[in-house]
Amino acid sequence: MTFIKKLSAAWSANNSLLCVGLDPDIAKFPGQLQGKPDAIFAFCKAIIDATADTACAFKPQIAYFAALRAEEQLEAICAYLRVTYPQIPIVLDAKRGDIGATAEQYAREAFERYGADAVTVNPYMGYDSVAPYLEWKDRGVIILCRTSNPGGSDLQFLDAGGKPVYQHVAQLVADKWNTNGQCGLVVGATFPNELAQVRRIVGDMPLLVPGIGAQGGDIEATVNAGKTANGTGMMINSSRAILYAKPDAQAGEDFAKAARRVALETRDAINRFRG
Ligand SMILES: O=c1ccn([C@@H]2O[C@H](COP(=O)(O)O)[C@@H](O)[C@H]2O)c(=O)[nH]1
Numbered sequence: 001m002t003f004i005k006k007l008s009a010a011w012s013a014n015n016s017l018l019c020v021g022l023d024p025d026i027a028k029f030p031g032q033l034q035g036k037p038d039a040i041f042a043f044c045k046a047i048i049d050a051t052a053d054t055a056c057a058f059k060p061q062i063a064y065f066a067a068l069r070a071e072e073q074l075e076a077i078c079a080y081l082r083v084t085y086p087q088i089p090i091v092l093d094a095k096r097g098d099i100g101a102t103a104e105q106y107a108r109e110a111f112e113r114y115g116a117d118a119v120t121v122n123p124y125m126g127y128d129s130v131a132p133y134l135e136w137k138d139r140g141v142i143i144l145c146r147t148s149n150p151g152g153s154d155l156q157f158l159d160a161g162g163k164p165v166y167q168h169v170a171q172l173v174a175d176k177w178n179t180n181g182q183c184g185l186v187v188g189a190t191f192p193n194e195l196a197q198v199r200r201i202v203g204d205m206p207l208l209v210p211g212i213g214a215q216g217g218d219i220e221a222t223v224n225a226g227k228t229a230n231g232t233g234m235m236i237n238s239s240r241a242i243l244y245a246k247p248d249a250q251a252g253e254d255f256a257k258a259a260r261r262v263a264l265e266t267r268d269a270i271n272r273f274r275g
Pocket residue numbers: 021023061093146147148149186187188210211212213214215237238239240241
């Protein structure tokens with residue numbers, strides 16, 4: 001099944017636009033996991049099991065694994081997801097960008113080694129740097145457009161022939177790069193006006209929208225700006241706010257139950273504005 005079909009099915013099956021981000025930071029792990037050799041796998045597995053029915057996608061951020069030499073645990077998490085929750089797409093957040101020959105290897109890393117359904121890619125080096133990912137016709141290629149961080153404006157807002165660079169990227173991907181219907185764009189929830197502009201340019205193309213939760217993006221503004229006519233079209237990501245939700249000790253919560261509570265609250269808050 002293609003990434004886009006899998007994502008559409010997950011939107012419906014779980015009635016959710018929530019993407020649960022997997023950004024494991026061992027300094028924030030609960031005491032019982034500290035010091036264990038497979039702590040990252042155990043933490044992510046517990047979060048996945050607690051939230052799988054609330055999510056339309058999982059988004060592991062590769063840096064959190066690579067920095068700790070924990071790529072094998074990322075492989076194990078992706079394998080666990082593929083076997084246990086095959087209906088939920090894996091979006092590998094790698095933000096790669098390099099010349100074509102190197103990009104071929106990055107594409108193999110994402111799609112062969114980790115078995116991701118989609119990968120995030122940086123468009124700065126142009127079409128030939130993205131083409132190797134597009135060769136994987138059944139996978140999603142999600143291109144940075146208007147990122148959620150304040151410094152994204154430094155380049156993405158520069159004028160490019162009468163429109164800002166981020167709009168140029170959106171137009172280029174929609175008109176020229178998305179010939180196989182497998183592309184998506186990253187647009188931050190912290191910039192709902194720009195999100196609305198991108199939605200106007202790209203039609204129903206799926207958008208990965210980080211920036212709610214820890215980054216403070218407004219859910220109502222995000223959903224209103226980014227939803228498609230049928231109330232879907234987005235993977236609205238939250239990582240830290242779910243992963244490190246404070247357990248309610250009086251309710252007997254552990255970290256996974258707290259994560260589930262926040263994931264459900266976030267999914268429901270998003271759904272209130274889908275129409
Ligand atoms: O523009 C972007 C692109 C990617 N990200 C990634 O999303 C998550 C956000 O984590 P939170 O804890 O919900 O803030 C993280 O993995 C980023 O690398 C982004 O934030 N903005």
